[in-house]
Amino acid sequence: MASAEVTTQTVRAGDGATVQVRFHRRPDDPSAPVLVCMPAMGTRAVSYTPLAEALVQAGFQVVLGELRGQGTSSVQVRRGVRYGYHEMVAYDCPALFRAVAAAFPGAPRHLLGHSLGGQLGALYLGQEPHMAAGAILVGAPSCHYRGWPFPQSLGMLAGFQLAAAFAAVYGYFPGRRLRVLGNDSAQILRDMATQVRTGRYHVPSSPVDFEPLLAAMDLPVLAVAIEGDPMAPPGGVRGLCDKLTSARVTYEELALGEGAPGGLHYGWIRDNAAFVDRVRAFVDRA
Template sequence: MAIFESITSFFTDDDAATTVALFNHSRPHARTPVFVCLPAMGVAASFYTPFAEALAKATAGVAVLADLRGQGSSPALARRGAQFGYHEIVAQDIPALLDAIAAQFPGRPLYLVGHSLGGQLGSLAAVHAARRLSGLILVASGTAHYRAWPQALRWRARMTVQAVRFVSALLPWYPGRLLGFGGDQPRRFMADWRHNASTGRYRIAGSRIDYEEALHDVALPVLSVELRDDPVAPTGATRELLAKLASATITRRRIDGVTTDAPWRRHFSWARHPDAVVAEIVAWTCARSRRVANACVERDAA
């Protein structure tokens, strides 16, 4: 059965509306899973097409690719004056997207998959949308906190944070495409990123929610797929993010990634050669399906 792709727009804010690609490998009326995939900072969702296709095929399900606000096909570009931060993405965009996908595929297990910053934003969005989700999948994702990096790299991480602070204050927007880190982003978005990078905590401008406390209460199954020797999401950063999800049931897996690539490239290149990540997701979701089925049998027997 061939995979087909349909393009539509789900976001509620017309100025931020983005195209959404669906890779559907399921039969009509199937109950196979649906995965909504969020990209890393500055990366277009289309970069993950090989991953989405492989995941949909391996699960006989659906994989959805969506650009973050201001990235990829989104017209809300920082260089055109768009102003937004984490708040619009985690409290508006992602919950609206999940609502739309859940309505299109009712009764299907729905998983939120996030790579790098996409995993952070997905975790924060779960504060608002946990009722929609069957689980959260983090790939090469950890906090941006410079103190969570290995001691030998910590000075470089701190210098990056300070450079972002300086450039963001000097220019109308952060020119990440020019600097080679993070893509073009509005000042407020980078202020939210910088607060986490400086303190390890999430304090989101424009929101009254204490996300540190709210993350503690997110009681979802979580799969964390980590890359060995990843310089962008090192072990300490992943550990720090997972520690915030204190009520979650967490499974951690580690893979090598594309070993022919340099460590920095490995953080991204798994998406183009996704078999190892897909295998971990398939194993985890299948194990969860069996546990859910067994629990239902035991409940009915009682």
């Protein structure tokens, strides 16, 4: 069995924000493909350690990125701290991918984005597709409410508008207290609520209309929906795929075992054998 060499590096974004990024290397095969993991909303990078370990055993190298405001991020969520899609796509993603390129100069790189991390990673690669050989998007939907079946679609629409309004008044979104996702910036909620309502990745925090960039992204993409996942149903995952009109998209649905740890949206991180097999097959084809 291969053993990983695990190191940590401080990665500094263009606006000065920092995160501690974990590199899971294969000293025996430094040219092995690298998967750059971008977590779900409100989820710490360390949560993906079991997945990273399984991927190393399958022949990959893995980098665990950290979303702004979570885990090791120097940006702490509190009243008065504002960041949104703009800061994460324009500053954080470039810093992460450039650090990975410098650390693994001879290895192909693929985005491995979960949920919001998959959406943000796709927005970034729409601008700089040369930074990756492909993208793996897991439970990563367009959050347009029409991607959810009725009547959940109306709950999705109303819920995010209310959450954004509440966060604006409260100063941030106290997800841990509410037991809904994690704590996050009011601007993130505003950006997400806009995309939920309009279906477009043209959000208040960013001057960039990401829609034509997504359409022009010419990369192989594996999009995985978890069967029964209420946070990323097939309609939502396909909604993001439909924006990638120049990409070579492979869409698959993955069934997890009974009682998957962490629920369906997160259970594949530990119940990962079938997912790892699909990633191996996709990267071998890409």
